[in-house]
Amino acid sequence: MTTTxxxxxxxxxxxxxxxxxxxxxxxxxAKTVDVPVYxxxxxxxxxxxxxxxxxxxxxxxxxxxxxxxPVDGALRAEVYLHVDDLAAxxxxxxxxxxxxxxPRAPRGWGDEAAYFLDPDGYVVVVARPLGG
Numbered sequence: 001m002t003t004t005x006x007x008x009x010x011x012x013x014x015x016x017x018x019x020x021x022x023x024x025x026x027x028x029x030a031k032t033v034d035v036p037v038y039x040x041x042x043x044x045x046x047x048x049x050x051x052x053x054x055x056x057x058x059x060x061x062x063x064x065x066x067x068x069x070p071v072d073g074a075l076r077a078e079v080y081l082h083v084d085d086l087a088a089x090x091x092x093x094x095x096x097x098x099x100x101x102x103p104r105a106p107r108g109w110g111d112e113a114a115y116f117l118d119p120d121g122y123v124v125v126v127a128r129p130l131g132g
Contacts, residue, residue, distance in 0.1 A: 008040070010050035011077065012057055013120045019051045022119050025096035027081075049079065078123040082111075089126040090114050098124065106130055 013019040020039045023029070029041035032048060040050040083089040090104060093116045101123070102115030113127035 005046050007046070008048045008050055009079070010052050011079070011118075011120065011122055012054035013051050014054060015119070016051060016053050018119050022096050022098070023049070023051065026092050026098065026124070043081075075121065075123055078125060079118075080113075080125045080127065083126050083128060086112060086114070086126060086128045093124065093126065 011019070016037065016039060020034075023039075023041060027041070027043075029043055029049070031039060032042050033040035033050070037053045037056040038050060040048050043049050081089075086104065090100075093114075094100065098116035098118060100114060100116055102113070102125075104112060104114040107113050107127070110130055111127040112130055113125050116124045116126075118124050
């Protein structure tokens with residue numbers, strides 16, 4: 001199988017200005033697109049994170065969605081970020097108003113990580129490799 005680098009992840013949000021203000025405050029990434037229904041950030045040299053007004057997605061996928069809709073209230077997505085300064089990243093998330101739902105702790109896969117929720121309920125994780 002050929003390795004394909006991840007280019008873009010898009011989160012569908014209820015209130016774009018609120019979501020963009022949160023990601024601006026928490027991470028301060030450079031915006032590559034900023035239009036009324038979509039904001040996109042350069043996360044690193046290869047990856048971007050987009051925020052799209054959820055109703056705008058209908059133009060791409062239609063109304064039917066093949067009969068599939070999340071109805072159980074379960075969390076649907078996680079943004080997992082490796083950061084250089086974990087304490088500073090946690091501080092920025094807290095200052096941006098993100099509730100901590102999983103305190104900073106060593107994780108069994110070799111990272112130390114803390115879990116937060118963004119304004120739309122997406123899980124945002126900041127982590128660093130243990131021993132790094």
